[in-house]
Amino acid sequence: MASIAVCPGSFDPVTYGHLDIITRGSKVFDKVIVAVLHNRNKTPLFEVEERVKLLQEVTAHLENVEIDSFNGLLVDYVKQKKASTIIRGLRAVSDFEYEMQAASINRKLDPEVETFFMMTNNQFSYLSSSIVKEVAKYGANVSDIVPDVVEAALRTKYKDLK
Structure with a gap:
């Protein structure tokens, strides 16, 4: 049976740190579903559809990566996709406490779902x-932290907001 993992997040916008985790995850699992969360607690810069499109563009070279979006509980989505693993990236020790809580509740809700933690490459840990978004809002160069298509989308978004 193929190993399927879900890599959830808001991806508002996708960064090279996200791409690091997605790319490395695609080497470990047969299929990785990058799932954009509809998070009602946040006011996103990009609509879900825009984030999905950006992710599709920047992961097009990864044949075993699929982009999707979801509402509701992550474990329900994982089960719906017949996946068994959640991929989560960790940048620093400060991420671990939150991620451990999330993994614990997901495990309680569905003991069959594993969480796979990956340390982000050091060059993206910050x-x-x-x-x-904060840096881009003020017109600073973000070309070394996001893909070109994302940089262009940020410039357009902030120009339109002025």
């Missing part, structure tokens, strides 16, 4: 979507 990177978050929030930082990218």
Whole structure:
């Protein structure tokens, strides 16, 4: 049976740190479903459909990666996709406490679902979507932290918001 993993997140926007985890995950699992979360607790810069499109563009070279979106509980989505693993990236020790709680509740909700933690490459350990948005909002160069298509989308988005 093929190993299927779900890599969930808001990806608002996708960064090279996200791509590091997605790419490395695609080498471990037969199929990786990158799932964009509809998070009602956040006000995103990009609509879900925009994030899905950006992710499709920047992962097009990864044949075993599929992009999707979801609402609701992650474990329900994982089960619906017939996956058995959740991939989560860790940047620093500070991420671990939250991720451990999330993995624990997911395990309680569905003991068949495993969480696979991957340490982000050190060169991306400081990177978050929030930082990218903050830097891009003021017109700073983000070309070394996001793919070109994402940089262009950020420039357009912030130009339109002015």
